[in-house]
Amino acid sequence: MLDMKIRAQMAGDVTDIKALLTHPMENGKRKDMKTGQIVPLHFIQTMTVSVAGKTAIDAQLSAAVSKNPYFAFKVKGAKAGDKVVLNWVDNKGEKSTGEATVA
Amino acid sequence: MNQLRRTILKGSGATSAIAVAVAAGLLKPSELLAAEWNKAAFETKTAADTLNAIGAGAAVDSKDIVIKMPELAETAVTVPVEVTSKIAGTESIMLVVEKNPNPLVLDMAFANGAEPYFSGRIKMMETSRVKAIVRAGGKFYSAFKDVKVTIGGCG
Numbered sequence: 001m002l003d004m005k006i007r008a009q010m011a012g013d014v015t016d017i018k019a020l021l022t023h024p025m026e027n028g029k030r031k032d033m034k035t036g037q038i039v040p041l042h043f044i045q046t047m048t049v050s051v052a053g054k055t056a057i058d059a060q061l062s063a064a065v066s067k068n069p070y071f072a073f074k075v076k077g078a079k080a081g082d083k084v085v086l087n088w089v090d091n092k093g094e095k096s097t098g099e100a101t102v103a
Numbered sequence: 104m105n106q107l108r109r110t111i112l113k114g115s116g117a118t119s120a121i122a123v124a125v126a127a128g129l130l131k132p133s134e135l136l137a138a139e140w141n142k143a144a145f146e147t148k149t150a151a152d153t154l155n156a157i158g159a160g161a162a163v164d165s166k167d168i169v170i171k172m173p174e175l176a177e178t179a180v181t182v183p184v185e186v187t188s189k190i191a192g193t194e195s196i197m198l199v200v201e202k203n204p205n206p207l208v209l210d211m212a213f214a215n216g217a218e219p220y221f222s223g224r225i226k227m228m229e230t231s232r233v234k235a236i237v238r239a240g241g242k243f244y245s246a247f248k249d250v251k252v253t254i255g256g257c258g
Contacts, residue, residue: 014218027226029204045140046139046140049217051215051216054214054215054216055214055215056213056214056215056216056217057211057212057213057217057221058211058212058214059209059210059211059212060139060140060141060145060209060210060211061208061209062145062205062207062208062209063205063226064200064203064205064208064209064225064226064227065208065209065223065224065225065226066180066181066182066223066224066225066226067180067181069223069224070222070223070224071221071222071223072185072221072222072223073217073218073220073221073222074217074218074220075215075216075217075218076216076217076218077216078216
């Protein structure tokens with residue numbers, strides 16, 4: 001499990017979801033300065049955000065998303081106490097899950 | 104997941120193949136997303152090929168898509184981007200950086216109360232036109248913004 005920060009804050013009828021993921025998002029072109037070797041492609045391919053058990057965001061990503069990806073979304077109809085769950089899977093099959101409660 | 108357009112785009116053939124794989128215990132439902140990553144579109148190398156691969160070759164220009172990006176990107180490896188669609192029935196937003204080696208950056212589908220909006224950070228290889236493509240009601244709409252980059256972020 002890699003570290004992830006996720007927050008869900010209600011503002012009126014819209015809930016702002018902000019997530020900061022930990023991932024190198026290597027595009028397969030960068031050279032390691034120490035070894036001179038190309039760092040292999042390593043990036044998050046799919047990410048979902050669900051609110052109260054329902055998928056709200058279903059994303060497909062490329063290696064052109066910045067390292068340690070940051071995303072913000074807006075979801076209507078969420079209630080205080082609803083659980084927000086973010087899941088991602090990368091091109092090596094590594095996964096991570098993060099959770100927050102709507103406040 | 105069924106109401107999301109990805110399943111529709113893939114066609115019933117792909118969907119039933121996945122259903123069979125699930126039934127046979129080859130795939131756990133939680134692994135379905137990874138299996139659906141649109142490799143063909145993400146590996147395209149020109150903006151025209153990308154648009155064709157996502158089916159948006161005939162996208163119509165729209166003023167109802169708002170792209171917020173800096174005109175001059177100070178750090179090419181973390182260029183902030185924010186896209187909002189005011190088009191009714193928006194199902195998904197795709198982001199295409201025309202001059203990147205692989206122009207398709209991301210594809211986000213919205214459902215269950217999610218507003219057609221996202222904010223994030225992306226890498227840009229060089230000065231480029233950035234296109235946001237919106238799919239709504241089976242049709243494609245697009246808007247663009249030109250962003251200047253002084254030092255590339257993909258090398």
